[in-house]
Amino acid sequence: MLGASSLVMGAAIAYLVRMPRWSTASIMSFGCGILISAVAYDLLEDGFEEGGLLPIVAGALAGSVAYAVADWVVSARGGHHRKQSGPGQQSASQGSGLAIAIGSLLDGIPESIVLGLTVISGKGLSVAMFAAIFLSNFPEGLSSAIGMRHAGRSPAYVFGLWAVIAVLSGASSLAGAALLQGAAPQLLASVNAVAAGALLTMVVNTMIPEAVDQDHKVTGVLVVVGLLVAFALSNGN
Template sequence: MPQWVEAGVWGLAGGGALVVGALVAWFVRVPRDVVAVVMAFGAGVLIAAASFELVDEAEKTGGLLATACGFLGGAVAYVLANVLLARRGARHRKRSSDQPSESEQAGSGTAIAVGALLDGVPESVVLGVSLLSGGGIGVAMLAAVVISNVPEGLSSVAGMKQAGRRPGYVFGVWGAIAVASGLSAALGNLLLDGASPQLIAVITAVAAGAILAMVADTMIPEAFERARLYTGLCTTAGFLTAFVVERLG
């Protein structure tokens, strides 16, 4: 099997975890408290992945400046996308005493989907590039992607479903993101062979910046809105799980 095809398969596998989460949320009536707990756990996994698998690795390979620029760029891209969604009426934040409206539920789900795309594409590129060294796929990184993508898909689709989105729209969104992940991994392997460490660092850090912005702006607020006192513990558990996977990998 050509290496770029293998990279594409791994990228599709990571992105496919989003679809798995979406399927669970669509066909199984998951209580809102459970969705919140899973979302908080996924937030912790994402924070750990951004810290240990992305930012740290980017700084080691490409230097601090390239890492900082990519990191801020990813965060700005996510925030700008979220601002555009808010201006179209898809505001997802609400007071704790309010019940979420349909537009707020849809906005939260869409915001998570946007974040999944903005961090999933660079993440998949990183997976594809990891094969270029000849050491095989980064197991810890792949595990972190899968562990975090399932809660992302589940929590986003839960909001979309409650807001009345049709299945064609929901699975079209997540299927497209999964395919984009596979293509990104394949293209990353093909096009970045021999690329400068600084460029790789920027791409890696963009994923980390988008991840952290999404976690802070969407996932943790939404989880806290429902889980309250359990949010911190679940997020900590997710972080610790990803950290252990990274160290054992």
């Protein structure tokens, strides 16, 4: 829930402070880099060491395809620009609050399950993965709240929506820890890989395109900086 709470924080800032689009794009780019690094080193590499190559390959492909199909369905119903704060988000938010909420859950559930799995892995909570989730949620809450505000949604609707998503994300993390407690290493590796495939597909399908669209000049640099920060966190530096 704490990782998903940045959705609510972002929405609050959208109502209290007028932030330029480049600032949300910069946060999103930095979050992309952290998320890519956390997926590669905290999920795929650790999963490979625990379960071998086959569970990683099969799980990552399954997660990627499942996310791509679900994202296509959500996008077709008005949730495509859920991470955008420009005119596209403002027009897409007309009547598409449910699609935005479902899209946010689609992004957040794999992340939350992974957090639950890191708790039962014996290595403690992954700081890099937590940071990636927190930072990737913040611009989504901020930009989507801006769009929904322009579409005439009330503050109660916006904050209620993100609060529910934060609670459901926390429940997903709890489920990941509770249901997979004591599971075989190969199964844990497969679940991590499914989440990794979904998260990487989410980054490529939604986060990077929106970051580049809003401010492409420094997107690549900030992604690299985020990746290096997460790499340092993963290695205890």
